Amino acid sequence: MKVGVVTFPGSLDDVDARRAATLAGAEAVALWHGDADLREVDAVVLPGGFSYGDYLRAGAISRFAPVMEKVIEGAREGLPVLGICNGFQVLCESHLLPGALIKNDHRKFICKDQRLRIENNGTSWTNGYDAGQEVTIVLKNQDGGFVADDETLDMLEGEGRVVARYVDGNPNGSYRDIAGITNERGNVVGLMPHPEHCVDTLTGPSTDGLTFFTSVLKATV
Amino acid sequence: MSTPRARVVVDVMLKPEILDPQGKAVHGAFGRLGFDGVADVRQGKRFEITLDGEATEERVAEIRKAAETLLANPVIEDFAVHVENGSVEDGPVEDGPVESVDEEAEQVEETVR
Numbered sequence: 001m002k003v004g005v006v007t008f009p010g011s012l013d014d015v016d017a018r019r020a021a022t023l024a025g026a027e028a029v030a031l032w033h034g035d036a037d038l039r040e041v042d043a044v045v046l047p048g049g050f051s052y053g054d055y056l057r058a059g060a061i062s063r064f065a066p067v068m069e070k071v072i073e074g075a076r077e078g079l080p081v082l083g084i085c086n087g088f089q090v091l092c093e094s095h096l097l098p099g100a101l102i103k104n105d106h107r108k109f110i111c112k113d114q115r116l117r118i119e120n121n122g123t124s125w126t127n128g129y130d131a132g133q134e135v136t137i138v139l140k141n142q143d144g145g146f147v148a149d150d151e152t153l154d155m156l157e158g159e160g161r162v163v164a165r166y167v168d169g170n171p172n173g174s175y176r177d178i179a180g181i182t183n184e185r186g187n188v189v190g191l192m193p194h195p196e197h198c199v200d201t202l203t204g205p206s207t208d209g210l211t212f213f214t215s216v217l218k219a220t221v
Numbered sequence: 222m223s224t225p226r227a228r229v230v231v232d233v234m235l236k237p238e239i240l241d242p243q244g245k246a247v248h249g250a251f252g253r254l255g256f257d258g259v260a261d262v263r264q265g266k267r268f269e270i271t272l273d274g275e276a277t278e279e280r281v282a283e284i285r286k287a288a289e290t291l292l293a294n295p296v297i298e299d300f301a302v303h304v305e306n307g308s309v310e311d312g313p314v315e316d317g318p319v320e321s322v323d324e325e326a327e328q329v330e331e332t333v334r
Contacts, residue, residue: 057294064291093294100297102235103242147239147297173240 001026001217004041006071006087008033008062012049013084013196020196021045024213036066043080043124043216044071046087048140048194058101058143059089072096080124080216081188085141088180088190097181097190098156099148104141105173113205114139114193115168116179120160123186124219128211134167135208137193139179144172144192146181156181163189187219227276228305229284233293234265268292276304 003021005028007014018028029041033051038044052061062068068090075081075096083091091097104110113136118129129135148156153176156162164180172192180191195209235241241263248262270284285302293300 056292060291060294092296098296100294102239102297105240105242107242107246145240145242149238173242 001043002029002039002041003027003043003045003213003216004029004031004038005045005047006031006033006067007047008049008051008065010050010053011047011086013047013194014049016194017045017047017084017196020199020210020213023199024210024217026213026217031067033062033065033067036069038067038070038074038079043082043219044074045196046071046081046083046090047196048085048087051086051090054086054143057089057093058086059091059093062086062090063093068094075183075188078185078187080219082125082212082216083188083190084194084196085144085192088192089143091188091190096188097183098152099146099181101143101192102145102147103143104145104171109140109142110144110171111140112138112171114166114171114179116164116193117167118164120163120182120186122160123163123182123189123215125189125191125212125215126163127218128215135211136198136206137195137209138197138204139171139193141172141192144174146174146178146192148175153178159184164191164193224273225275227272227274229270229272229276229281229302230305231268231270231284231288231292231300231302232265233268233288233298233300234263235298239297266292 003026005014005017021028029039055061071081072094089101092100116135116137118126118133121127121129121131161182162178163182166177166179170177179193182189195212198204198206198209244262244264247264251259272280288300288302
């Protein structure tokens with residue numbers, strides 16, 4: 001089982017994501033933004049950071065990187081893809097997920113241990129959680145406000161496509177407290193908090209994030 | 222004679238229903254600096270695109286496509302395309318005020334020199 005992690009210029013959390021995949025029992029494979037090649041991986045993680053300096057809009061330029069052609073093609077065919085933070089922004093810009101992410105409503109960078117409720121445990125990346133399970137996963141972002149029109153928000157909620165919601169307060173102004181969403185098929189997930197930082201008690205407040213990476217092993221077996 | 226170079230301008234604004242935290246911050250600064258009577262500030266982006274040659278309808282259509290694909294995210298933003306001092310009239314943004322602003326800017330530049 002190979003999990004590919006894309007490195008864009010300005011990615012910050014690619015190494016942590018590879019480490020999380022390894023801890024979960026997968027073979028982590030480094031993918032490069034400039035290569036239109038997924039190196040036969042079984043799943044892809046788009047990591048956090050400030051790819052291409054967040055110029056224009058967060059994720060707007062990364063979305064056209066050569067590797068993204070393959071990621072978009074694969075995602076449409078059912079390849080599990082997890083976009084974390086900046087990766088979530090890339091997935092929205094790619095239109096693999098609806099909506100967009102804008103600056104936090106309070107206009108400050110945020111870094112905290114965040115309580116989340118996993119609302120959809122049927123996706124490739126969340127099948128190891130219990131439905132409604134509350135977890136603590138770190139959140140650190142500048143452009144973390146999830147926005148979409150009411151029709152899209154109703155659709156996401158109606159189809160059970162809200163993967164995770166913020167609990168104990170909304171940290172960034174995301175509409176309807178949405179922290180993560182999935183596509184219709186459940187193979188593409190975008191999440192603003194960082195599960196890859198919560199895989200080891202030495203460096204994180206919990207190991208609650210590891211389940212994202214163990215879930216995908218089960219999803220592709 | 223040098224090749225004529227047309228300028229196409231793309232203005233991008235967040236849709237009215239989308240919160241604009243940057244505009245809010247600027248609005249806050251207006252108040253602190255004593256610029257009163259300002260009801261709201263929305264911040265957008267302006268792209269000045271210089272073409273090699275004239276702004277034909279076809280090329281403006283290409284820029285419009287680029288605006289839709291890259292410069293603006295139609296999920297949260299609206300955009301308008303217009304040609305400055307060009308041969309093609311296009312887009313909902315009025316040319317008049319924009320040109321007059323540019324003339325002023327040129328004058329300022331000359332004064333500085």
